Amino acid sequence: MMNVDPVLMSRLITTMTLGFHIIFATLGVGIPLMISIAEFIGVKKKDPHYRMLARRWARGFVITVAVGVVTGTAIGLQLSLVWPEFMQVAGNVISLPLFMEVFAFFFEAIFLGMYLYTWDRFKKPFTHWLLSLPVVIGGGLSAIFITTVNAFMNTPEGFTMANGAFAAVNPITAMFNPATPSKVFHVLTSAYVTCAAILAAISAFMMLRKKASDYHKKALKLTVTVTFIFASLTAIAGDLSAKFLAEHQSEKLAAAEWHFETEKGADLIMFGWLDEQNEPRYEFRFPKLLSFLAHSDFNSEVTGLEEFPEEVRPPLWIHYMFDLMTAIGIFLLAVSMLYLILSKVKKWNEHNKGLLILIFLSGPLAFLAIEFGWILAEEGRQPWIIRGYMTVEEAATSSPYIGLMFWLFLGLYIVLGTLCTVTLRKMFRSNPAEEELEKLYPTIEKGD
Ligand code: HEB
Structure with a gap:
């Protein structure tokens, strides 16, 4: 040590x-x-x-x-x-x-x-x-x-x-x-969705263990409904965060999206990995979606990482943090929506074991999304502690x-x-x- x-x-x-x-x-x-x-x-x-x-x-x-x-x-x-x-x-x-x-x-x-x-x-x-x-x-x-x-x-x-x-x-x-509106909105909505999801997970867990009582059924209905509402709002907030980055912190978005060259109609890349030439391999590619995410226009220009000197580029592994967070966001939305649909139709059973397991998983996953989101936000600011003014290295203690x-x-x-x-x-x-x-x-x- x-x-x-x-x-x-x-x-x-x-x-x-x-x-x-x-x-x-x-x-x-x-x-x-x-x-x-x-x-x-x-x-x-x-x-x-x-x-x-x-x-x-x-x-x-x-x-x-x-x-x-x-x-x-x-x-x-x-x-x-x-x-x-x-x-x-x-x-x-x-x-x-x-x-x-x-x-x-x-x-x-x-x-x-x-x-x-x-x-x-x-x-x-x-x-x-x-x-x-x-x-x-x-x-x-x-x-x-x-x-x-x-x-x-x-x-x-x-x-x-x-x-x-x-x-x-x-x-x-x-x-x-400029970062305040999108960040505040995203932090609040993601905290609400996570707390609803963790309480839903507890109810689902109780129902998986023993016969469902009215108490737990009501708890589940309330918490999953709130999960659905705030998962939707979190998605909107996440979209605003991406638009904020495109405008004010484009190196963070570019690093998270492995977007090296400034171009119009930029594809959205999820998962995969980078070869020696920094070419993505085995990725999921959604044509022109990054342009849409950044500026609400499929043909808009998205700034690439090439525009930034090497020393101020964030680490490229934040890509995975972005992907995992987004994937969990979609999962939360899908599971809570599925529950709501099943509960609306009399013949269907919203308390079936498979769905309860998915709801149980959504609690811990939501917490992971919070962690991934913050790692993305913080690592994506590197090397800066105050962007453009002071680096993390300059700020640290030498004790x-x-x-x-x-x-x-x-x-x-x-x-x-x-x-x-x-x-x-x-x-x-x-x-x-x-x-x-x-x-x-x-x-x-x-x-x-
Ligand atoms: Fe998130 C962050 C997007 C989902 C949580 N995000 C973030 C960012 C972005 C995003 C862009 C960065 C920002 C800055 O840095 O400024 N998201 C997003 C999207 C989505 C999401 C697009 C899909 C829908 N998230 C999510 C979820 C969650 C989250 C689901 C949980 C639950 N995030 C988060 C956090 C963070 C983030 C916590 C950090 C903070 C800030 O805002 O930054």
């Missing part, structure tokens, strides 16, 4: 931290929406099943929030510890959204506390539902603020350069840089202790991950939904 390159180690430590944190951050944004929708339906229809869904999801959610607080703090710490030059230069540009994100998070946490402790405390159940709204909004806002920081790193704006430092800083312009830090944080995440899994399993295993329903609502019909 003694002779490792500090830049490499800095990148590894950040990759590990972000890769772990993004799971909890995504849950923190998306689960409140699912809770809020379930409780709303429960109150509207006076249906204890849906209210029980909201209760149980909220209970599990608290555990993941606690982990998210720790990993989020780790990121804050690492920003200055691992990327000191970055914080020195960009600190005053991004401190506003960083601060606002903390503020939004506290807003979410305070109302979450009130929400959790006031079940059945209000005369009208509707009042309790109202408390879920600030939780949903707080989660959404913290995602928006933090995403503007990442957007800034891709298309920095809102300052002038004077003697190697940022001057005349305008944090609002920095926040609303020899970075290797030690890596192992300490790895240990922390293993402990946190294990604790979280064990607690959640215990919480739900020892207290099945059906039993809890009977205890709380003794008059409920036994649904099968």
Whole structure:
């Protein structure tokens, strides 16, 4: 461990931290929406099943929030510890959204506390539902603020350069840089679809294990419907992201698409690999689709990688990240649509084993798509940390202790991950939904 390159180690430590944190951050944004929708339906229809869904999801959610607080703090710490030059230069540009994100998070946490402790405390159940709204909004806002920081790193704006430092800083312009709209939209929709898909996966899993109860059937219907809605919106957002890249960060799109020469009517390439001459082999090729994806016109011109000097070209392997993410997106859309179609026709059975297995898979796959999406976005910005101004190499620490830090944080995440899994399993295993329903609502019909 003694002779490792500090830049490499800095990148590894950040990759590990972000890769772990993004799971909890995504849950923190998306689960409140699912809770809020379930409780709303429960109150509207006076249906204890849906209210029980909201209760149980909220209970599990608290555990993941606690982990998210720790990993989020780790990121804050690492920003200055691992990327000191970055914080020195960009600190005053991004401190506003960083601060606002903390503020939004506290807003979410305070109302979450009130929400959790006031079940059945209000005369009208509707009042309790109202408390879920600030939780949903707080989660959404913290995602928006933090995403503007990442957007800034891709298309920095809102300052002038004077003697190697940022001057005349305008944090609002920095926040609303060109990457912000598409990124915010894509991050929000993909968090919502992922949380719906993971809850759908849990319901499907329960139904595969034992006979389906009404509770799990309703849970499945709600979560798969929401998956379908947000999978559609994620596809629209992904398309806007690609159009943004074509216009403002064309080297990222070109590297992801193995598009070397600037040309009109460019083909979309999926999977395959590159031979010695950088020619794609065994790829799927969709004629002129890249031009359409980039500019909504099959004959438009798409900038190729040749226009960029070798030193500022992102790694070509991000191609696979793009392909895997897109493939999972199509899978989520197809599976949730299939379920909805089957459930509309009386004769067909939307609870057949094959489909339940596919729904079960969509949960973990959605999380993988989140990881692939971020790897694409981050690796596709290389070699820059702030595109056009500062490279990752310039920003990294030269501290020899970075290797030690890596192992300490790895240990922390293993402990946190294990604790979280064990607690959640215990919480739900020892207290099945059906039993809890009977205890709380003794008059409920036994649904099968
Ligand atoms: Fe995604 C990213 C597209 C799906 C998640 N994406 C991204 C990008 C693009 C895309 C272009 C880059 C951007 C930048 O860098 O700026 N997607 C897309 C498409 C699709 C998708 C086209 C199909 C539909 N995604 C998806 C899914 C998911 C995702 C399904 C999950 C679930 N992505 C993602 C993330 C990211 C991305 C998380 C990172 C962030 C940003 O935005 O960037």
